[in-house]
Amino acid sequence: MPDPSILDHYASEFALVAGERESKGPAWLELLREAALQRFREMGFPTLDDEEWKYTNVAPLAKTAFRAADGAAVDGLTIDHLDKLTLGAMDCTHLVFVNGSFAPQLSRLRPVPDGVRIGSLASELQRSPLLLEPHLCRHARFEEHAFVALNTAFLRDGAFVHLPRRKVLTEPVHLIYVTTGNGSPRVTHPRNLVVAEEGSQVAVVESYVSLGDSAYFTNAVTEVVAGGGAVVEHCKLQRESERAYHVATLQAHLSRSAHFASHAISLGGALARNDINAVLDAEGIECILNGLYLAQGTQHIDNHTFLDHAKPHCSSREVYKGVLSGRSHGVFNGKIRVRKDAQKTDAKQTNKNLLLSEEALVDTKPQLEIYADDVRCTHGATIGQLDDDALFYLRSRGLGQDDARSLLIHAFATDLIERIPVVPVRTGLECLLMTRLPVGIEQKERA
Amino acid sequence: MLEIKNLRAKVGDREILKGINLKVKVGEVHAIMGPNGSGKSTLAQILAGRETYEVTGGEVTYQGEDLLEMNPEDRARQGLFLAFQYPVEIPGVSTTYLLRAGLNAARKQQGLEELDAMDFLTLVKEKAKLVEMDESLMNRSVNEGFSGGEKKRNEIFQMAVLQPKLAILDETDSGLDIDALKIVANGVNKLRGPDRAIIVVTHYQRLLNYIVPDRVHVLYEGRIVKSGGKELALELEDKGYSWIEEKVAHA
Helix, strand or coil, X not given: CCCHHHHHXXXXXXXXXXXXXXXXXXXXXXXXXXXXXXXXXXXXXXXXXXXXXXXCCCHHHHCCCCEECCCCCCCCCCHHHHHHHCXXXXXXXXXXXXXXXXXXXXXXXXXXXXXXXXXEHHHHHHHCHHHHCCCCCCCCCCCCCHHHHHXXXXXXXXXXXXXXXXXXXXXXXXXXXXXXXXXXXXXXXXXXXXXXXXXXXXXXXXXXXXXXXXXXXXXXEEEEEECCCCEEEEEEEEECCCCCEEEEEEEEEECCCCEEEEEEEECCCCEEEEEEEEEECCCCCEEEEEEEEEECCCCEEEEEEEEEECCCCCEEEEEEEEEECCCCEEEEEEEEEECCCCCCCEEEEEEEEEECCCCCEEEEEEEEEECCCCCEEEEEEEEECCCHHHHHHHHCCCCCHHHHHHHHHHHHHHHHHCCCCCHHHHHHHHHHHHHHCCCCCCCCCCC | CEEEEEEEEEECCEEEEEEEEEEECCXXXXXXXXXXXXXXXXXXXXXXXXXXXXXXXXXXXXXXXXXXXXXXXXXXXCCEEEECCCCCCEEEEEHHHHHHXXXXXXXXXXXXXXXXXXXXXXXXXXXXHHCCCCXXXXXXXXXXXXXXXXXXXXXXXXXXXXXXXXXXXXXXXCCCCHHHHHHHHHHHHHHCCCCCEEEEEECCCHHHHCCCCXXXXXXXXXXXXXXXXXXXXXXXXXXXXHHHHHHHHHC
């Protein structure tokens, strides 16, 4: 039963935000927002009774009356600082969003090929709504997901990246979402749309960071539309504060012979949930879903992926790895649906978890729904501790116990970073991981 | 260099070493032979610091210090090296990275400067040539996907780079064809010198054709039951381990 008071809270927030909006924007969007609010009020926040949420309890989030965050207040915030929090200095276009609003003074725009559009969603909705209308909110379905509904109801700003046919962007596009955190619990609803038309190529990186350690709520939705033969790399670095709630949906819609890869790196948040969904809606598509989650303390990190093989001759590769210490909790749920039509599907899913303490916990659940009869689908999940034989081997060569442990943890985790083909992003993440990986802590008691 | 006195050890409830006595002087090469299950590998692993085994009695002195009190990394840094019977695969860690970290940890402990990248590279290239190891192998993850022979050769390569004072080779000969065996033996012989000692643990006499030991010991049911010169290995080869079993039974 949805808690009526919290639903009323979001309804009154909705009215408040609508009243403050300078321009309502296109009528179709206003209708979508209202429909999404309506749907959210019907559904309420999910509970542990929902199959898709049985391992992730959002009750603390659901009972907090988050207010809409104030716009782009950026006292003393510099580009250098943002680089340090994310991937280091990269020569590419950066769009920065502070508390949910585009911050032009912190953003860096670089020349792009003719016709390529990179900008804030709010301004693009004013400038070229016709470019957005066929895609925005058409793929991430708010009818089925309360958080997507909430995001859609409060849809205001985010990034819009559009590549016309055959345009190739060699540099990545870095989208940075900063929450400054100012005491009272605030929520942002970043909304991104990436449209890569036929034969185009782009790499988009989303980084979520925080300046303080306050409790806030990020509720993001990104839609990716890849046309025929398009190549889209999507990376996400989630580095929210330790008290933050981070819920995000990435919805990819792929056309014939498209190549789409998602690399989701989750480091932060008290509670983090990623839904990564790809619909393989034509033949010859190659889809890669990779993820790395490092949880410590009492962090809870949940990755839900859904690969919908709707048409024949597509392949998907999925590798998720988790390193869990302290009393943290990791969840991996990997659903693969192979529809009746999707003969010759080749799908492979792997989830590996490294538990560094007795109290760390992981729930892993592969979910294969196969309705076609000529397919190759494999899945495997492992949960283990550091290999004692490997530890002893390293120490017998002179490495100290802590060094040996961190070397093994690092080797386990970097495997996923090395799969990222976008060089500056990979390099930045490698450096970041060096500082973030747990070292020789939490020795297992030897019996 | 190494003195083992009445060493006893068990794993779980099973006693494996039942009072080992052994003295290895600097400059010497000792062979420890014995049938399967006699405790050869247990002894080798205990000397390297493996904690799976529980030492229940006796003492081990290495270069005048209590070896059993030292952790595995300190033993390594002070020049003890074990060539594993079953080298471990370590995905994501290259052999060169491992060696550089190991070598520099030892140098640091000895108050020496860390080896820079260029000097290190020169060293590993030279040593790779010595054991005829393909240079591409040492930049790959440690032992990952290596053949049995490549793994053993990698152990000897690591030994050549780390230049230990006491090297223990645990059945490094098993599973090697004759060419690989010669290469491994050559690597060991190059290390031989007045300031080092080597313990060769083996089941077969074959390797000892190429690495000629000063002393040969026969380990049987957790005890050294016979010691002698290099001719003891040939006698064992000739008469088989049943000869030892009978001798022990009659004693």
